[in-house]
Every structure is written in C-alpha cells, then in structure tokens.
Amino acid sequence: MSSHTFDKTTIRTLATDNSYYRGEQYLRMGKVRNLVIDDNTYRAHVHGTHRYVVEIWGDGEQLACTCTCPYDWGGICKHIVAVMLSILQREESDQQIEHITTAKPQASIPLDELLTSLSAEKLRSFVRVQAAEFPQLAENLQIFSAGASETDKTVEDYQGEITSALQNANLTDPHEYEHYHYEYDDEFDEENQGDTVESLLDTFVASARKYHTQGNWIENAKIQEAIVRACGQIATAGRDKEGVDYEEEENEEENDNDDYEVYDDTGFVEDASYTEAHRALSRWAEALADAKPAKDKRRMLERLAALFAENPYGFAPETWEKVCTQAVCNKTEALHVLTTLKKGVPRLDQHQEKAGVLLHLLDLSGESERFVKVGRTAVGDYPHLALPLSEKLATIGKKRDAIKIAIDALDRIEESPYAYELYKTQQDLRRFLLRVGDRRRDYKRMVECAKALLFSANQLDDYLLLRDMLRTRKEREALIAKIKEECTGAALIDIFSAEERWDDLLDAARTHSHDRDFPRMIEALQDRFPTACFDLYKQMLLDLADSGADRRIYQQVADHARQLQKIPDHDEDFAQLMGEVVEKYPRRLGLMEELGELAELGKQWRDRARRARYERATSGAMTNMSIDELMHVCPIGHDDQKKLRGERITWNRSSAALVWAVLTAYGGRMDAADITTAIVEHRHCMPQSAGSQRSTGIRMLEALGYIEVERQGNRLCGVRLIKKGKSAKPQ
Numbered sequence: 001m002s003s004h005t006f007d008k009t010t011i012r013t014l015a016t017d018n019s020y021y022r023g024e025q026y027l028r029m030g031k032v033r034n035l036v037i038d039d040n041t042y043r044a045h046v047h048g049t050h051r052y053v054v055e056i057w058g059d060g061e062q063l064a065c066t067c068t069c070p071y072d073w074g075g076i077c078k079h080i081v082a083v084m085l086s087i088l089q090r091e092e093s094d095q096q097i098e099h100i101t102t103a104k105p106q107a108s109i110p111l112d113e114l115l116t117s118l119s120a121e122k123l124r125s126f127v128r129v130q131a132a133e134f135p136q137l138a139e140n141l142q143i144f145s146a147g148a149s150e151t152d153k154t155v156e157d158y159q160g161e162i163t164s165a166l167q168n169a170n171l172t173d174p175h176e177y178e179h180y181h182y183e184y185d186d187e188f189d190e191e192n193q194g195d196t197v198e199s200l201l202d203t204f205v206a207s208a209r210k211y212h213t214q215g216n217w218i219e220n221a222k223i224q225e226a227i228v229r230a231c232g233q234i235a236t237a238g239r240d241k242e243g244v245d246y247e248e249e250e251n252e253e254e255n256d257n258d259d260y261e262v263y264d265d266t267g268f269v270e271d272a273s274y275t276e277a278h279r280a281l282s283r284w285a286e287a288l289a290d291a292k293p294a295k296d297k298r299r300m301l302e303r304l305a306a307l308f309a310e311n312p313y314g315f316a317p318e319t320w321e322k323v324c325t326q327a328v329c330n331k332t333e334a335l336h337v338l339t340t341l342k343k344g345v346p347r348l349d350q351h352q353e354k355a356g357v358l359l360h361l362l363d364l365s366g367e368s369e370r371f372v373k374v375g376r377t378a379v380g381d382y383p384h385l386a387l388p389l390s391e392k393l394a395t396i397g398k399k400r401d402a403i404k405i406a407i408d409a410l411d412r413i414e415e416s417p418y419a420y421e422l423y424k425t426q427q428d429l430r431r432f433l434l435r436v437g438d439r440r441r442d443y444k445r446m447v448e449c450a451k452a453l454l455f456s457a458n459q460l461d462d463y464l465l466l467r468d469m470l471r472t473r474k475e476r477e478a479l480i481a482k483i484k485e486e487c488t489g490a491a492l493i494d495i496f497s498a499e500e501r502w503d504d505l506l507d508a509a510r511t512h513s514h515d516r517d518f519p520r521m522i523e524a525l526q527d528r529f530p531t532a533c534f535d536l537y538k539q540m541l542l543d544l545a546d547s548g549a550d551r552r553i554y555q556q557v558a559d560h561a562r563q564l565q566k567i568p569d570h571d572e573d574f575a576q577l578m579g580e581v582v583e584k585y586p587r588r589l590g591l592m593e594e595l596g597e598l599a600e601l602g603k604q605w606r607d608r609a610r611r612a613r614y615e616r617a618t619s620g621a622m623t624n625m626s627i628d629e630l631m632h633v634c635p636i637g638h639d640d641q642k643k644l645r646g647e648r649i650t651w652n653r654s655s656a657a658l659v660w661a662v663l664t665a666y667g668g669r670m671d672a673a674d675i676t677t678a679i680v681e682h683r684h685c686m687p688q689s690a691g692s693q694r695s696t697g698i699r700m701l702e703a704l705g706y707i708e709v710e711r712q713g714n715r716l717c718g719v720r721l722i723k724k725g726k727s728a729k730p731q
Contacts, residue, residue, distance in 0.1 A: 005059040005650055011084050013587060015075045023081025032086040036098045042087060046079040054083045059651065062641075064593045075549070076589070143207065148215035150222075150296075155303070158226030162204060166234060166273070169195045173268040197272040201227060205283075212287060221287040221300050225307075227280035232313030235274035277313060281323055288327035298336050301327065305337045308357065309344035317382065321356035334364035352378040359388050368396055376405075383409045383416075384425040387432060394436055406433050427457055439469060455482075458491035460498060484508060489517030493524055502528050509533070513540045519563050526567045537564045538577055545581065551590055557581075558594035565598070578602025579609060600638075607637030627682050630661035640704050649703050652696050658682075659697030660706060663721040672698070672716035 012020055026032065026046060035044040041057040048069070056065040065084075071077035090097055115123070131138040172195070208223035288304065291297035304327060308320055328334050338361050341348055348358065349370070355378035362371040375389035386409030393402035406429045413422045430453045439446050450466040463483070470476050483495060484504065489512045496505040506529055509521040513536055526533045541560050547553060561581075565574050578595070582602035585591055592599045613633040625633075634657035641651050662678045663670060670678075672694065679690035698719060701707040710718040 006063060006084060006088075007650070008085075008088065010063075011076075011081055014589065015078075015081050019071075019075055019078045020081055022078035023085060026078060026082035027085045027089070032082050035083065035086055035090070036100045038100050042083065042097075044083045044086065046082055048079065052079050054079050056080065056083060056087075059645075062592075064589050066593075139207065140210065143210045143214060143216075146211070146214065146216060146219070150216070150218045153219075153222070155222045155225050155229070158204070158223050159230045162201070162226055162230040163233070165200050166197065166230065169200050171195055171197065171200075171269050171272075197231070197269065197276050201231075201276055201280075205280075208283070208287075212290070217287045217291050218296055218300065221284055221291070224280045224284035224287060225303060228277045228284060228307070228313070231273040231277035231280065235270045235277060236313055237270070274313070278315065278319065281315065281319065285323040285326040289329065294332070297333065301333060301337055302340050305340040306344060308354070309341055317353050317356050318384070320354075321360065324357045325360050328361065328364065331364050331366065334361040337361055338365060349374050350377070352381050355382060356385055359385060363388070363392070368392060372396075379405065379409065380412075383413050384422060387425060387428050390429070390432055399436060403433060403437060423456070427453060434465065443469075451479075455486050458488045460491070460494040463491075463495050464498070480504070489515035489521060493517060493520050497524055506532060509536055514543070519560065522563070522567070530568050530570060534564070534567045534570045534573060537567065538573075541577075542581075545585065545591070549588060549591075551594075554588070554591040554594040557591060558596070558598070561595060561598050575601050575605040576609075579605035582606055603638040607639060610637050611635055625665070627658070627661045627665055627678075630664050631657040634660050636660065636700075636704070636706070643704060644700070647703055649699050650696060652700065655693045655697035656700040656704075656706075657697075659694060659701060659719075660721070663707070663719065668721040670719055672719055675719060 011023075015023065026048070031047045033045045033047065035042065037043075041055055043053070043055050046052045046054055046067075050069075052067055052069045054065065054067045056063070058064045065076060065080045067077050067079045069077055069079055071079075087097070089095075118126075127137070127141065131141070204223055204227060208220040211217075211219040211223070284304065288297065288300060291300065304323075308324065311320070324337075328337055341354075341358075341361075345351060345354070348354065355374050358374055359371055362368075362374065371392055372389065375385055375392065379385050379389055386405050390402040390406045390409075393399070393405065410426060410429050410433075413419050413426055416422070419426070430449050433449050434446060434453070437446050437449075447466070447469055450462065450469055454462040454466050466479065467476060470479065480501070483492070484507070487495070489508070492505060492508045492512070496502070496508065502525060505521060506525055509518065509525060512518055512521065515521075518540060519537075522533045522537050537560070541557060541564060544553065544560065545557050561578070564577075567574075578598050579602040581595070582592070582599055583606055595602075610633065614635040616633075631654075634653075636653055636656055641653075644651055658679060659675060662675055662682070666674075666678065675694050675698075676687060676690045679685070679693055680687055683690065683693075698707065698709060698716070702709050705722065707722060708720045709716060710720075
C-alpha cells in the first residue's frame with residue numbers, strides 16, 4: 001500500500017461518532033506509535049488501557065482493518081480511527097512512513113552440537129551471566145537440579161512467602177467495570193491498575209507445576225497446601241472482623257439508596273482468596289493422586305486429613321468429597337486416613353457434614369456395616385449420599401431397602417427449593433432405579449421415572465429405554481408428540497434420525513431455526529429436502545446478520561454461510577444470497593473480511609445482475625426511470641474496480657453511479673456545473689458536498705472509459721457519456 005485509499009469522510013462512514021471523536025483524542029494525545037508499512041499493510045501500536053496492535057490493508061471496497069482490542073459495538077474502533085487519522089496527517093504534512101520487511105525466521109540452532117562443544121566451565125560461566133539477566137533461569141535451574149527429591153523448604157516457608165506477597169500487593173478488583181457499569185470507552189489508567197490475587201499466585205503455581213513435571217509431587221503438594229492456607233486465612237479474616245454489624249449496615253444502605261443499586265466493593269480480596277484456596281485444594285488432590293512412594297504419600301495424606309478434620313476455611317462437604325475421592329486411592333491409604341481422623345475428630349461417625357468423605361474411606365476399607373450406618377444417618381440432610389448408600393445396599397442384597405432410599409431421596413429433592421443444585425444426583429438416582437427396579441411390578445413408577453430422565457437429560461439412550469418400556473403404539477405416539485414440544489434440538493436430531501422420522505425433524509427445524517443445533521438439523525435433512533432447508537437456513541442467516549454489527553456475529557454469519565453453501569442444487573441461489581448481503585452491508589468491512597471468498601462470489605453475482613438489469617433497461621430505452629433507478633442499473637461493477645488497481649483514484653461506486661445516472665437521465669452530455677446542480681436537487685445536499693461527489697465520480701468514470709471530459713486548463717467544461725443507453729430525459 002503505497003498511499004491511502006481513504007479520507008476523513010470514509011473514516012466517519014466506518015466509525016460511530018463516539019469512536020471517531022475518541023480516535024481524534026488519541027491522535028492528539030500521541031497514543032499512536034510505531035506506524036510502519038509492512039508488505040502493503042499499515043501497522044501501528046495504540047496505547048490505551050493496554051497496547052493494541054492495529055493493521056490496515058486493502059483498497060476501496062476491499063479496505064480491511066483489525067485491532068487487538070475487544071471492541072464489538074459496531075463500526076471500527078477508536079484505535080483504528082486514530083491510526084487512519086495518523087496516516088492522513090503524515091501524508092498531509094509530507095512525512096514519510098517507514099517501510100519495513102518482516103524478517104523470516106532463521107533455521108533452528110543446533111543446540112546439541114553447541115552443548116557438546118562447550119566445556120563444563122564455559123557452560124557454568126554462561127549460566128551465571130544469563131541468570132543475572134534472567135532471574136527466572138536460576139529458579140528453573142534449582143527446580144531442575146532438585147529432580148524428584150523434596151527440598152528443605154516447608155509448607156510454612158512457602159505460606160510465609162505467599163502471605164507476604166499478598167499483603168504487600170496493590171490488589172484491585174478484576175471485575176470492577178462490571179460492578180460500576182462502565183461503558184467500553186470509559187477506560188482505566190493503565191499505570192494505576194494493580195494486581196489481582198490470581199496474578200500474584202501465578203509464580204507459585206507455575207513453580208509447583210514445574211516441580212511436578214520433574215516428578216517432584218511432594219514439592220507440588222507443599223506449595224498447593226501453602227496456597228490453601230495463606231489464601232484461606234485471608235478469606236476467613238474478613239468474616240471474623242469484630243465490631244461490625246453487617247445486617248445493620250445493609251439495612252441503612254437500603255434505606256438511603258432505595259432508587260439505586262449499590263455495589264459493596266469491600267470483599268473482593270476475601271472472595272478472590274477463597275476462590276484461589278479452593279482451586280489450590282483441587283490441585284493438591286491432583287498432586288497426591290500421582291504420589292509415590294507410599295511412605296511419603298501417607299505423610300502428606302496426614303496433612304490433608306488434618307485440614308479436613310478442622311476445616312478452618314469452611315470448604316463445602318461436596319468439595320472435600322471430590323478432593324478425598326481423588327487423593328485417597330486404595331484400602332491402605334483409606335485405613336491410614338481413617339486412623340488420622342479418628343485421632344482428630346471425636347465421634348467421627350456422627351459428624352454428618354463429613355459423611356461423604358467417610359463413606360468413600362469406608363468403601364475402600366471394606367467396612368460395609370459401618371458404611372450403611374453412617375449413610376442412613378446422613379442421607380436426610382445430604383440427599384446426594386443416597387446414591388452410594390443405595391448402591392451399597394443393592395450390593396449386599398438389600399435391594400428393596402436400596403430402592404426405598406432412592407425413592408425417598410428423589411421425593412425430598414423434588415420438594416426442595418434447591419433441587420437444581422442436586423440435578424446430577426436426581427439423574428443418577430433415576431438411572432439407579434431403572435437399573436435395579438422391577439418394571440413389571442412398578443410399571444407406572446418406572447415409566448414416570450424414565451420420562452423425567454428423558455425430558456431433563458435429553459439423551460437418545462434414555463429415549464430408547466423409555467420407548468422399549470412402553471406397551472402400546474398409542475403411548476409411543478404420545479411420547480413423540482411430547483418430545484417435539486419439550487426436547488432440545490440436539491435430542492430431536494438424535495431421536496428422529498434414529499427413528500427415521502424425517503418429516504418430524506423438518507417440522508422441528510422450522511420451530512428451532514435459532515437453536516444452536518439448527519445447522520445439524522439442516523445437515524441431516526439437506527439431501528432429502530434441499531429447497532426447504534435452503535429457505536430455512538437463508539432466513540436464519542439474514543436474521544442473524546440483522547441482529548448486530550460486531551466481530552462475533554460476523555464470524556457466525558460466515559460460518560453459517562459456508563454451511564449453507566453445502567446444500568445441494570442451490571449454487572445460483574446461494575450466489576444471489578451473497579450478492580444481497582454484499583449489497584446490503586457494503587460498509588461492514590469486518591463482515592466482508594470474515595466472508596472472504598464468499599463475499600467475492602456475491603460481488604460477482606451482483607455484477608452479473610447489474611449487467612443484466614442494464615441490458616434489460618437498455619432494451620427498454622430506460623424510459624421514465626428515475627435517477628435512483630438508473631443508479632441501480634448502472635453497469636459499473638467489481639471488474640471495473642480491478643481496472644483501477646495501481647491508479648491514484650479512490651474507488652467510490654456510489655459517486656460514479658450517481659454521475660452516470662445524471663448523465664443518462666439528461667441526454668448523455670452536460671456541463672460540469674449542471675451535473676453539480678442536478679446532484680444538489682436529487683440529494684438535497686449542499687453544493688460543496690455535491691461538487692465533491694461529482695469530482696470523485698467523474699475521475700472514476702473517465703479512468704474507466706465511461707465518459708469523455710472537455711477541459712479548459714484545469715477547469716472542467718463539458719462531460720459526455722460514452723457507454724450509455726437511450727436517454728430518458730433529453731436535455
């Protein structure tokens with residue numbers, strides 16, 4: 001790109017007023033830096049909330065641009081505006097923009113040969129120099145040298161380092177903009193942004209991961225435990241503050257701010273710390289799952305069991321169940337943990353909040369009688385324990401007791417206001433009942449159970465199970481009718497494909513056109529109903545394109561368009577659709593970029609359609625056609641744009657078509673001033689704007705050979721149309 005193919009009018013057209021205004025501000029503030037031309041592409045850095053990279057390339061209708069910022073509110077972002085304005089400013093002041101050529105990557109260095117050629121002393125010297133410049137190298141070397149051996153650092157040592165890092169940090173809320181409802185353009189000062197709990201822990205988490213890669217699971221476990229304890233203490237410190245009546249404060253706040261939504265920003269550090277403690281607890285369990293040898297693992301399991309026994313940070317019972325299930329893997333380990341817990345928790349079996357972990361340990365240790373006793377005691381308060389209890393009862397031959405426990409638990413869950421939290425438990429209990437229940441004896445209950453499973457999980461296997469249970473054709477048809485009303489698109493595809501009910505699936509596609517599984521429906525149907533599928537998919541795509549103007553929607557439109565193109569026997573219809581999209585959204589450069597070759601296909605169809613309209617209009621002598629109608633049949637097309645490559649002429653088909661239409665309407669020959677007057681009358685615009693459109697259109701038409709221009713020096717006089725049809729309004 002040797003020169004720009006846009007002006008300020010183009011930029012205003014591409015951007016919202018706010019983006020244009022902010023882009024001007026950024027330019028004045030000097031935020032555009034490192035502007036270069038690299039292989040016909042403008043590239044620059046724009047310093048806003050972060051440093052963003054902007055690229056601009058192409059010309060005319062092919063002008064394209066990208067920015068690494070997350071802007072998606074329609075039009076180009078302020079960073080692109082700033083760079084475009086900077087380009088114009090440079091060229092207006094005759095400042096050269098540096099041309100660069102991106103270096104190609106060199107061949108990889110033969111590292112093994114280099115290492116072999118160096119002596120041990122030279123390697124030590126090199127490492128000392130590099131470690132001084134890159135401190136991370138020394139830490140990596142320390143981890144590497146330790147191998148699988150435990151270091152001298154204790155959990156308490158790591159905990160002290162983590163606590164110190166958190167206490168000395170400038171912690172900020174990473175979601176602050178959400179609480180205060182900032183608009184996208186209300187940016188934060190980059191220099192004033194602080195750290196987050198997660199970012200401060202990244203170094204420790206990375207070190208733990210490196211130790212684990214070396215087989216040093218113990219060091220990994222120590223670091224994860226240290227994170228749990230350091231973050232857990234910070235999380236609970238906020239809960240233990242004395243002298244604050246939170247309920248009273250909340251009531252006062254509600255009374256003073258009845259009309260406003262108030263965000264309390266005092267607890268984000270505690271909340272973030274609790275989240276990170278929870279994550280570290282899971283990583284601690286993962287480290288223990290890979291642990292060996294047995295002696296070291298038992299020692300580390302004792303620490304996990306001690307924390308579980310005390311549970312000072314208030315982790316939920318379900319969390320501990322997942323952790324202990326992953327960490328404790330065999331009978332020996334289970335017995336060791338049970339012994340540890342017995343010492344730390346008096347009357348362990350009566351602590352219902354610990355029953356889930358206890359059931360896992362008792363199952364591994366083989367204590368079935370104690371397992372059932374603990375389970376029966378806890379299942380009333382913790383319905384999710386009904387499944388392992390029922391499974392155990394069925395295993396030891398108490399099938400009817402197992403079924404009763406499962407049914408009672410399901411009834412309690414369905415009556416609970418928090419049933420959604422126990423969704424998986426419900427599903428598992430239903431599957432258990434269908435597996436062990438007597439279908440002949442409890443037919444009605446089993447069918448209802450199967451229906452509840454099908455319409456909540458929407459799985460093909462559940463449908464097949466229920467279908468085979470039903471005794472009459474009438475029952476099966478009633479089931480199909482209910483499936484149409486209540487099942488998801490994915491389930492409809494699976495069920496109707498398995499039953500080869502293609503008409504039913506087509507009906508479902510008509511009512512699920514905005515379902516995420518709609519493309520799969522079309523794919524299953526397109527060979528059987530190509531025309532119906534094309535019409536359905538076309539309407540869905542057009543609705544999506546109309547729904548917004550951001551990169552995410554553009555990508556979805558392009559993806560759906562490529563899927564739509566696969567429908568057989570509709571190549572011309574598809575090309576026409578792409579032509580309509582190109583015609584309707586010419587200024588959505590991001591959309592054209594995402595469509596890529598499909599946009600080119602649409603432009604080719606549009607040009608063919610224009611030529612056809614022009615030929616029909618010519619044969620009809622263009623009689624009584626308005627200027628707008630003449631612009632619509634103007635033969636200038638995509639092929640003409642290619643002819644201007646290399647010319648210093650801005651491609652603007654709208655202006656060229658307007659001038660062509662005016663000349664055609666007024667006999668094919670006019671004075672330049674009369675063309676301006678005609679444009680003013682047609683567009684109801686100022687003479688200056690009309691003159692700009694006339695000049696742009698005349699330059700294009702002359703370069704393409706559509707007109708001849710008479711000049712007196714630099715002054716335009718007569719303009720004569722060469723390629724035209726018979727005039728509608730003789731001048």
